[in-house]
Amino acid sequence: MKKEKKTHALLFLLLLHFTLGQSDYAPHFYDNGPSSTSGNMALFSISEDTPVGTQVYILNGTDPEGDPVWYGLTFEKGSKEYFRVEPKSGNVTLIHELNREKQDELSMLVSITDGRNKVVETVRVFVTDTNDEPPEFQNLPFIINIPEDTAPGSSIYRVLAVDKDMGSGGSVSYYLQTSPFAKFTIDGNSGILRVKPGETLDYETTPTHFVTVVAKDGGGKYKGKHQVLTTTATITVNVIDAQDMPPSFVGTPYFGYVYEVSVPGSEIFTVYAKDGDQGNPNPIHYSIMNGSDGVFDINTTSGCITLTTFPSLLKNELYEIKVKASEIGPEDHLLDYDITIVTVRVVDLNNHPPTFYGENGPQSKFEVTMYEHPPAGEILRGFKITVNDSDQGANAKFKLRLVGPNRVLRVVPQTVLNEAQVTIIVEDSSGIDYEKGSTLSFKLLAVEIDTPERFSATADIVINLLDTNDNVPKFTSEYYIIRVPENSPGDSSVVSVTANDPDSGPWGEVKYTIYGSGSDLFSIHRSSGLISTQPWTSLDAEVRSKYNFYVKAEDSEGKYSLAEVFVTVLDMNDHPPAFDDKLLEKTMIIGTPVRVEAVDEDAESPNNVIEYSIMKADPDNAFDINPDTGEIQLKSYIKSMEIVQNITKQKDCKWSLVVQARDRGSPSFSTTAVVNIDITEAIKGRIISYFMGLSKRPLTVFGICVSIVTSLILLTICISTILYCSAVKKSRINPESNYIKVIRRVK
Ligand SMILES: *[C@@H]1O[C@H](CO)[C@@H](O)[C@H](O)[C@H]1NC(C)=O
Numbered sequence: 001m002k003k004e005k006k007t008h009a010l011l012f013l014l015l016l017h018f019t020l021g022q023s024d025y026a027p028h029f030y031d032n033g034p035s036s037t038s039g040n041m042a043l044f045s046i047s048e049d050t051p052v053g054t055q056v057y058i059l060n061g062t063d064p065e066g067d068p069v070w071y072g073l074t075f076e077k078g079s080k081e082y083f084r085v086e087p088k089s090g091n092v093t094l095i096h097e098l099n100r101e102k103q104d105e106l107s108m109l110v111s112i113t114d115g116r117n118k119v120v121e122t123v124r125v126f127v128t129d130t131n132d133e134p135p136e137f138q139n140l141p142f143i144i145n146i147p148e149d150t151a152p153g154s155s156i157y158r159v160l161a162v163d164k165d166m167g168s169g170g171s172v173s174y175y176l177q178t179s180p181f182a183k184f185t186i187d188g189n190s191g192i193l194r195v196k197p198g199e200t201l202d203y204e205t206t207p208t209h210f211v212t213v214v215a216k217d218g219g220g221k222y223k224g225k226h227q228v229l230t231t232t233a234t235i236t237v238n239v240i241d242a243q244d245m246p247p248s249f250v251g252t253p254y255f256g257y258v259y260e261v262s263v264p265g266s267e268i269f270t271v272y273a274k275d276g277d278q279g280n281p282n283p284i285h286y287s288i289m290n291g292s293d294g295v296f297d298i299n300t301t302s303g304c305i306t307l308t309t310f311p312s313l314l315k316n317e318l319y320e321i322k323v324k325a326s327e328i329g330p331e332d333h334l335l336d337y338d339i340t341i342v343t344v345r346v347v348d349l350n351n352h353p354p355t356f357y358g359e360n361g362p363q364s365k366f367e368v369t370m371y372e373h374p375p376a377g378e379i380l381r382g383f384k385i386t387v388n389d390s391d392q393g394a395n396a397k398f399k400l401r402l403v404g405p406n407r408v409l410r411v412v413p414q415t416v417l418n419e420a421q422v423t424i425i426v427e428d429s430s431g432i433d434y435e436k437g438s439t440l441s442f443k444l445l446a447v448e449i450d451t452p453e454r455f456s457a458t459a460d461i462v463i464n465l466l467d468t469n470d471n472v473p474k475f476t477s478e479y480y481i482i483r484v485p486e487n488s489p490g491d492s493s494v495v496s497v498t499a500n501d502p503d504s505g506p507w508g509e510v511k512y513t514i515y516g517s518g519s520d521l522f523s524i525h526r527s528s529g530l531i532s533t534q535p536w537t538s539l540d541a542e543v544r545s546k547y548n549f550y551v552k553a554e555d556s557e558g559k560y561s562l563a564e565v566f567v568t569v570l571d572m573n574d575h576p577p578a579f580d581d582k583l584l585e586k587t588m589i590i591g592t593p594v595r596v597e598a599v600d601e602d603a604e605s606p607n608n609v610i611e612y613s614i615m616k617a618d619p620d621n622a623f624d625i626n627p628d629t630g631e632i633q634l635k636s637y638i639k640s641m642e643i644v645q646n647i648t649k650q651k652d653c654k655w656s657l658v659v660q661a662r663d664r665g666s667p668s669f670s671t672t673a674v675v676n677i678d679i680t681e682a683i684k685g686r687i688i689s690y691f692m693g694l695s696k697r698p699l700t701v702f703g704i705c706v707s708i709v710t711s712l713i714l715l716t717i718c719i720s721t722i723l724y725c726s727a728v729k730k731s732r733i734n735p736e737s738n739y740i741k742v743i744r745r746v747k
């Protein structure tokens with residue numbers, strides 16, 4: 001083809017020459033071979049790393065006529081111009097950077113002309129390689145997924161890098177930029193990546209490895225120097241989790257609760273286990289190994305532990321259930337497992353009130369029959385009471401209390417946990433008295449102490465009492481004071497005494513008797529207690545006015561008590577007053593009273609109180625009588641014998657009075673006596689009275705006669721003295737004192 005073109009060009013030039021009619025030869029290039037740097041550039045080669053501006057060739061030609069020639073260099077239209085030629089010298093300079101990897105052959109037209117003829121030739125220039133290209137990894141990015149159980153030494157990948165350079169500069173080798181603990185190696189020639197022998201992968205510690213791989217070319221010339229080019233890339237190695245980890249329970253320790261409201265099937269707790277191989281977890285199978293005591297079940301897939309029975313049938317308060325979680329492998333084989341303990345507590349809800357029990361189950365009334373007055377401290381064994389609260393702990397703690405007549409009974413214990421035997425003890429024996437009531441009623445209370453609900457129970461405690469002869473008959477009074485009129489007829493009722501015995505039956509029947517020194521005149525009705533006089537009794541206050549005796553009340557068992565009866569016989573006015581004599585002779589010294597006295601045999605005032613009065617006197621109005629004492633005296637104006645004589649008109653001065661003595665009884669009795677009063681003057685009256693006194697007391701006459709002699713002597717002196725005194729003092733005499741003196745001496 002080239003030859004043909006050349007031939008065509010020559011033919012064209014010849015043709016042109018002949019046409020012009022001139023004979024001229026065209027210039028031509030020297031052909032100095034492909035390795036020469038002068039010529040027509042045919043098969044010239046140039047290194048791609050030739051710097052721009054370098055003179056790389058000399059176009060060399062000649063004209064046969066020896067004319068100067070000019071050179072030209074053109075590229076095909078549209079292609080880059082790599083060279084420029086200096087037309088005169090033919091020096092060719094690189095004006096554009098070369099890149100073999102893009103264009104390894106340059107095609108252009110070189111021309112030579114002598115001014116008339118121009119020869120154009122097409123030439124090719126070869127671009128030669130230098131090591132200017134780095135290796136280039138293929139198939140980036142490198143992401144590898146490998147199971148963690150990949151065997152050490154296994155090849156896992158092959159990296160590939162391409163270098164476009166030629167020769168050694170285009171060859172590639174590989175190595176890893178790694179730490180000493182690297183888990184991988186690479187084959188330098190083949191680029192095969194392996195797990196380093198002796199190393200294993202562990203998803204759990206490092207799920208992803210980043211490996212830096214370097215691709216290196218073999219090195220080559222570049223701009224005059226030896227150059228080696230490298231490229232790095234990162235291989236991402238994802239470790240895929242394998243089934244190498246057992247499952248494990250999450251959120252332990254586990255605690256579950258059984259409440260009393262739970263029913264069979266109630267969910268108690270749900271355990272949860274997770275496969276350790278989290279990248280690729282296996283399902284878990286749950287099972288109970290031990291400790292469920294047959295009352296718990298577990299859902300093998302959900303791990304939910306349920307109750308299989310009623311809480312009331314649980315024997316323990318605490319269950320420790322051993323639960324196993326196994327991971328399910330291929331073909332449903334159970335592989336690794338984990339074991340944990342679920343602690344299940346049976347929680348008590350305070351849903352049981354305290355309850356009282358008798359011998360045959362729950363009971364709300366307890367009754368016994370017993371004798372009254374059990375001794376203090378005695379346990380009432382007739383009561384068989386149990387109290388129970390089937391809750392637990394504080395919910396089962398309660399107080400016992402007995403409500404009823406105060407301090408009669410006591411309950412033991414006071415505080416109960418869960419269950420106790422209730423004991424009732426007598427505290428106050430006197431409160432348990434048949435006579436106060438044949439039944440005693442109490443309420444027994446059990447009240448929870450520490451619960452918010454304060455559940456409680458009550459039971460009636462009834463004690464039916466049997467009577468005993470615990471009472472003695474008791475008189476209505478400790479003594480009886482009775483007044484009985486004297487002269488009462490026999491069989492008169494005196495008093496009715498009563499003694500009470502509250503005991504029942506014969507124990508309460510009272511029999512009365514009397515005894516004692518004063519009881520002879522009286523009798524008592526055995527059953528009525530009526531005391532009367534004996535039929536033959538006649539009471540006389542004047543004989544004996546006071547009687548006392550005892551009355552005894554006795555029940556059928558001989559229990560008795562006594563009372564004293566004091567009887568006073570009431571005096572009746574059955575005696576009139578009586579004077580000693582019906583006729584009384586009295587001598588009265590003027591100014592001195594005389595006394596009359598009556599006696600009333602009655603025993604008591606006023607029956608024996610006498611009132612004196614003057615019934616009759618002649619002459620009248622000369623005397624006064626003291627109604628109480630019976631003293632009679634002259635009226636005050638009668639002070640001398642003259643007056644007396646003036647009244648009586650007589651010389652002898654004798655009076656006769658009728659004096660009455662009347663008692664104050666009702667009706668009253670009276671009696672009279674005649675009193676003759678002889679009035680004398682003082683001396684005369686004294687002597688008379690003296691002798692009258694002697695005559696009344698004959699036994700003393702002898703003693704008196706002895707003293708007469710002495711008396712006569714004294715009398716003489718006295719008379720003279722009296723005469724003297726009466727002469728001097730006349731009416732101022734003091735007869736009373738003298739009278740007394742005389743009387744004493746006489747006595
Ligand atoms: C051109 O080529 C001729 C013939 O080979 C040679 O003698 C001459 O030296 C060359 N000229 C240059 C400048 O190289």
Ligand SMILES: *[C@@H]1O[C@H](CO)[C@@H](O)[C@H](O)[C@H]1NC(C)=O
Nearest residue numbers: 055058086088089090091092
């Ligand atoms: C061309 O090249 C030659 C040899 O390198 C040199 O001597 C000459 O001066 C150059 N001519 C021009 C015009 O650059």
Ligand SMILES: *[C@@H]1O[C@H](CO)[C@@H](O)[C@H](O)[C@H]1NC(C)=O
Nearest residue numbers: 289290291292293320321322
């Ligand atoms: C179950 O637990 C009881 C008590 O902890 C123990 O004595 C018994 O050996 C256990 N049985 C099994 C099968 O683990």
Ligand SMILES: *[C@@H]1O[C@H](CO)[C@@H](O)[C@H](O)[C@H]1NC(C)=O
Nearest residue numbers: 298299300301302303304306
């Ligand atoms: C176990 O639990 C799963 C999920 O809650 C449920 O679908 C399944 O019916 C339960 N199995 C039994 C036996 O209750």
Ligand SMILES: *[C@@H]1O[C@H](CO)[C@@H](O)[C@H](O)[C@H]1NC(C)=O
Nearest residue numbers: 640641642643644645646647
């Ligand atoms: C005595 O009585 C008379 C007459 O009645 C009278 O005059 C006289 O004074 C009386 N004498 C005395 C002392 O009273």
